Amino acid sequence: MASALSNLQRTVSAPVVRPRALRDPLWLRLTLMGVAFLFLASFLLLPLVSVFAEALRRGVGAYLESFNDPDGWHALRLTLLTAAIAVPANLVFGVAAAWAVAKFEFPGKSLLITLIDLPFAVSPVISGLIYVLVFGAHGWFGPWLSEHDIRIVFAVPGIVLATIFVTFPFVARELIPLMQAQGKDEEYAAVTLGANGWQTFFRVTLPNIKWGLFYGVILCNARAMGEFGAVSVVSGHIRGETNTLPLHVEILYNEYQFVGAFAAASLLALLAIVTLVLKSAVEWAHARRHG
Amino acid sequence: MSITATAITKTFGRTKALDAVDLHVPDGKLVALLGPSGSGKTTLLRILAGLDFADRGSGRVEFHGEDVTDTPAGRRGVGFVFQHYALFRHMTVAENIAFGLTVLPRKDRPSKAEIAVRVDELLRLIQLPDVGGRYPSQLSGGQRQRVALARALAVQPKVLLLDEPFGALDAQVRKELRGWLRRFHDEIGLTTVFVTHDQEEALELADEVVVMNHAKVKQVGTPQEVYDQPASPFVIEFLGNVNRFTPARNPLPGTGDNALYVRPHDVDIRREPAGEHSIHARVAHIFSAGSSGRVTLVRADNHDTIDAEVSRARLRELDLKVGDEAWIVFRHIRLFPAGSYTERDVVPDDAHAATTDSGHGI
Amino acid sequence: MSSSRHRSVLPGFGLSLGFTLVYLSLIVLVPLAAAFIEIAGLTWAEFTAAVSDPRVVASYKLSFGASLAAAAVNAVFGLVVAWVLVRYPFPGRRVIDALVDLPFALPTAVAGIALTAIYSKNGWVGQWLEPHGMQVAFTRVGVFVALTFIGLPFVVRTLQPVIEELEPELEEASATLGANRLQTLARVVLPPLLPALTTGFAMAFARALGEYGSVVFISGNMPMKTEITPLLIITKLEQYDYAGATAIAVVMLIVSFVLLLLINLLQRRARRIA
Numbered sequence: 001m002a003s004a005l006s007n008l009q010r011t012v013s014a015p016v017v018r019p020r021a022l023r024d025p026l027w028l029r030l031t032l033m034g035v036a037f038l039f040l041a042s043f044l045l046l047p048l049v050s051v052f053a054e055a056l057r058r059g060v061g062a063y064l065e066s067f068n069d070p071d072g073w074h075a076l077r078l079t080l081l082t083a084a085i086a087v088p089a090n091l092v093f094g095v096a097a098a099w100a101v102a103k104f105e106f107p108g109k110s111l112l113i114t115l116i117d118l119p120f121a122v123s124p125v126i127s128g129l130i131y132v133l134v135f136g137a138h139g140w141f142g143p144w145l146s147e148h149d150i151r152i153v154f155a156v157p158g159i160v161l162a163t164i165f166v167t168f169p170f171v172a173r174e175l176i177p178l179m180q181a182q183g184k185d186e187e188y189a190a191v192t193l194g195a196n197g198w199q200t201f202f203r204v205t206l207p208n209i210k211w212g213l214f215y216g217v218i219l220c221n222a223r224a225m226g227e228f229g230a231v232s233v234v235s236g237h238i239r240g241e242t243n244t245l246p247l248h249v250e251i252l253y254n255e256y257q258f259v260g261a262f263a264a265a266s267l268l269a270l271l272a273i274v275t276l277v278l279k280s281a282v283e284w285a286h287a288r289r290h291g
Numbered sequence: 292m293s294i295t296a297t298a299i300t301k302t303f304g305r306t307k308a309l310d311a312v313d314l315h316v317p318d319g320k321l322v323a324l325l326g327p328s329g330s331g332k333t334t335l336l337r338i339l340a341g342l343d344f345a346d347r348g349s350g351r352v353e354f355h356g357e358d359v360t361d362t363p364a365g366r367r368g369v370g371f372v373f374q375h376y377a378l379f380r381h382m383t384v385a386e387n388i389a390f391g392l393t394v395l396p397r398k399d400r401p402s403k404a405e406i407a408v409r410v411d412e413l414l415r416l417i418q419l420p421d422v423g424g425r426y427p428s429q430l431s432g433g434q435r436q437r438v439a440l441a442r443a444l445a446v447q448p449k450v451l452l453l454d455e456p457f458g459a460l461d462a463q464v465r466k467e468l469r470g471w472l473r474r475f476h477d478e479i480g481l482t483t484v485f486v487t488h489d490q491e492e493a494l495e496l497a498d499e500v501v502v503m504n505h506a507k508v509k510q511v512g513t514p515q516e517v518y519d520q521p522a523s524p525f526v527i528e529f530l531g532n533v534n535r536f537t538p539a540r541n542p543l544p545g546t547g548d549n550a551l552y553v554r555p556h557d558v559d560i561r562r563e564p565a566g567e568h569s570i571h572a573r574v575a576h577i578f579s580a581g582s583s584g585r586v587t588l589v590r591a592d593n594h595d596t597i598d599a600e601v602s603r604a605r606l607r608e609l610d611l612k613v614g615d616e617a618w619i620v621f622r623h624i625r626l627f628p629a630g631s632y633t634e635r636d637v638v639p640d641d642a643h644a645a646t647t648d649s650g651h652g653i
Numbered sequence: 654m655s656s657s658r659h660r661s662v663l664p665g666f667g668l669s670l671g672f673t674l675v676y677l678s679l680i681v682l683v684p685l686a687a688a689f690i691e692i693a694g695l696t697w698a699e700f701t702a703a704v705s706d707p708r709v710v711a712s713y714k715l716s717f718g719a720s721l722a723a724a725a726v727n728a729v730f731g732l733v734v735a736w737v738l739v740r741y742p743f744p745g746r747r748v749i750d751a752l753v754d755l756p757f758a759l760p761t762a763v764a765g766i767a768l769t770a771i772y773s774k775n776g777w778v779g780q781w782l783e784p785h786g787m788q789v790a791f792t793r794v795g796v797f798v799a800l801t802f803i804g805l806p807f808v809v810r811t812l813q814p815v816i817e818e819l820e821p822e823l824e825e826a827s828a829t830l831g832a833n834r835l836q837t838l839a840r841v842v843l844p845p846l847l848p849a850l851t852t853g854f855a856m857a858f859a860r861a862l863g864e865y866g867s868v869v870f871i872s873g874n875m876p877m878k879t880e881i882t883p884l885l886i887i888t889k890l891e892q893y894d895y896a897g898a899t900a901i902a903v904v905m906l907i908v909s910f911v912l913l914l915l916i917n918l919l920q921r922r923a924r925r926i927a
Contacts, residue, residue, distance in 0.1 A: 022825065024740070028835075032733050032737050032741075033743065035730070035733050036736075039730045040752065040753070043805055044753070047759075050776075093672070093673065093677075096672045097673040097677075099665060100673050103665075112677075115677060116677065118681055119681060122685070122909060123864070125887055126863070126906060130902075132890065132895070133684070133895065133899065134684050136895075139687070140687065165681065187663050191662055197663075197664035222758045226759070226761070226762075226763070228760060228761045228762040229761065229865035232865075232887070246761075250762055250870075258770075265760075265763040268760045269759060272755060
């Protein structure tokens with residue numbers, strides 16, 4: 001359902017100076033711009049700025065000191081580890097799905113595309129819940145898992161699985177329309193020239209989709225590192241063990257350690273800013289290349 | 292209603308789309324703005340409509356002596372038909388046609404019943420009485436074009452402006468609509484300006500042709516005038532096929548430092564030498580599957596090719612075969628100073644003053 | 654039709670489709686099926702009791718109402734923002750355009766505590782509202798504010814490409830026919846945008862229904878008053894009431910799937926019209 005959103009093919013062209021007949025009257029332009037800026041400032045800019053303001057409320061010293069927290073560092077490491085597993089997994093899946101959908105015809109294709117979108121439509125809380133149902137103590141595999149002393153739910157594997165679920169469609173959603181638009185001619189040409197499958201993919205297809213791929217990875221990574229609801233359900237909130245950075249923020253906040261909570265949040269906000277900058281850079285590079 | 296545009300200059304960024312252009316469209320005439328793409332013809336039409344405006348401080352547009360230079364499009368009383376029709380997709384044909392009436396201020400707006408009557412009249416006028424309830428997507432290209440015309444006419448414009456009116460149609464429909472538009476114009480006598488890059492269309496349809504190139508008007512005249520007395524190498528080359536010879540390769544003696552132009556239908560082919568002006572050549576290609584025969588010949592002296600167009604009767608009489616020897620006689624030539632040929636992209640406006648109109652048979 | 658039956662020119666069909674289907678099944682389909690299988694163990698009476706408990710019904714009302722209100726606000730302001738970003742040249746446009754995606758990039762928990770800080774009694778906005786008797790944090794209004802934040806990009810991003818592709822000739826035609834600018838905007842520009850606007854609205858609504866992280870901090874989570882449905886699922890889970898949690902989840906899943914179908918339908922229709 002986010003299909004129309006994170007699409008690299010979105011043009012980001014500058015508005016051309018329009019003929020006078022098409023220009024809105026000055027009063028209307030000023031009104032609409034005022035409304036738009038006020039809305040965006042109060043709903044987007046204000047929260048973003050407030051994260052840093054709250055983190056620095058007691059001064060830079062207190063801010064820096066709050067990083068002196070082993071549980072915080074552990075949470076950061078777990079967040080990075082989770083993303084390091086979830087993103088490549090969904091990257092491989094996204095490429096495979098896009099290859100199958102874009103290069104071949106088969107019955108049920110549009111159903112498959114809809115199913116790939118499914119995780120976007122599921123509430124994060126439910127994304128966590130279903131893994132508890134499968135792997136939890138009362139779940140399908142619960143008894144077998146506890147017999148073999150394997151923990152999935154309320155442990156790292158559960159966190160990784162729930163993260164993979166919520167970030168499942170990002171890369172595929174980006175690549176499918178891109179590869180469909182590019183068609184198959186170049187691959188056919190490569191095959192007639194004697195390239196094998198992997199050569200065709202790495203030397204012809206991949207260079208054509210690298211921007212879309214990178215774009216999907218950026219968005220996938222942002223979500224993987226920032227996921228809260230799904231991870232919250234499966235993590236069990238064990239400090240220093242199953243807390244990711246967003247969960248750590250919650251714990252500190254609920255313990256009224258506001259500076260610490262906002263300091264950890266400021267790291268995640270920085271991640272968001274880097275994501276937005278990279279995303280715009282990719283859109284720009286793409287727009288310039290494909291005019 | 293006549294249209295007069297004076298000293299119109301329009302720049303987009305660094306490119307000049309129109310360079311001090313003057314234009315006069317007499318009342319009730321059907322005028323074509325003809326030129327290659329990028330010549331500024333569409334920009335000129337849009338400035339007449341009030342969709343674009345000339346550069347600040349330049350130019351003046353008058354409708355029947357009244358200054359409308361700064362009047363916005365909606366208040367000029369123009370009907371504008373867009374190249375791709377610009378029909379409103381979410382409205383039926385009838386709603387499209389009625390649009391201009393329904394946006395009138397309440398005190399001037401006709402009643403719903405009056406609007407319905409007017410729409411019916413217009414649908415009959417464009418010979419599509421039954422399509423009022425359909426949506427534009429359900430019409431053919433030619434039908435859409437006529438609906439766009441009806442929509443423009445509904446507001447009873449004083450001037451009708453059409454941008455490449457047949458550009459998006461296939462050849463057959465094009466021909467039909469062309470004849471229909473001519474008859475239509477003769478019936479209602481509305482001052483009409485249309486833009487085209489198709490010389491055949493301009494010559495066949497218009498009362499007067501305005502030939503444009505590189506942001507300037509090159510020549511104005513009746514179709515016959517611009518065709519028979521082209522004012523510059525550009526005009527002769529743009530209006531139909533022509534053989535062109537630089538001074539160095541000029542086949543005729545005594546033409547001086549001039550480039551020579553001759554239309555294929557002014558080239559006659561003989562089987563025998565015909566005096567000192569006949570050119571020795573060999574037949575390279577014969578194309579006889581048309582209304583007239585076209586023959587490509589290669590000059591014996593320097594292998595330049597010359598195209599000739601002769602009647603099919605004459606072609607039979609000549610009984611030519613590829614490889615045959617032949618002699619070429621020009622019936623009518625046109626000379627332009629060599630300088631104007633080599634620099635024809637930047638022809639000075641006084642070029643036609645230096646033109647030698649040497650329309651003599653040889 | 655099916656090149657799987659013929660020898661295909663390009664290799665990798667079996668491998669890529671096979672992997673796709675296995676991965677899709679293991680990660681998405683089987684776990685989702687678990688939810689439906691879990692409630693199969695309930696009797697109809699147990700199920701209806703679980704999903705129609707007054708506290709649960711109160712959460713539906715809040716989740717639906719606040720999501721609807723947030724999506725509506727986003728539809729109106731998103732239209733204005735998209736129009737301004739596409740049509741009006743102004744310095745810094747690129748930065749603001751990038752900022753629109755912030756709700757996608759900012760972790761929801763961060764958004765949640767930031768919004769709470771802003772709207773609490775002594776927060777940047779809260780301190781101005783408080784004297785007028787308006788409380789946002791820990792009320793339903795707070796839920797609405799958080800849901801507006803996370804739904805903001807949907808309408809803007811669905812509208813932008815459609816506005817960019819509007820043919821300028823349509824507006825010019827309207828102008829030459831005598832319409833003033835407001836008439837042109839209302840009668841020529843807006844109608845072709847409606848399908849995309851509806852799609853964006855539905856997406857923002859669907860996203861808001863399931864949202865958790867940004868809401869739980871600002872809502873205060875008072876039973877019968879400011880509890881959203883996803884929170885109730887977590888509450889039941891924490892009480893080890895798996896069946897009860899799953900029953901509510903299934904209701905939400907069905908609503909989400911219907912919305913997903915509706916959005917797909919809307920998009921398909923929008924594409925057909927365009």
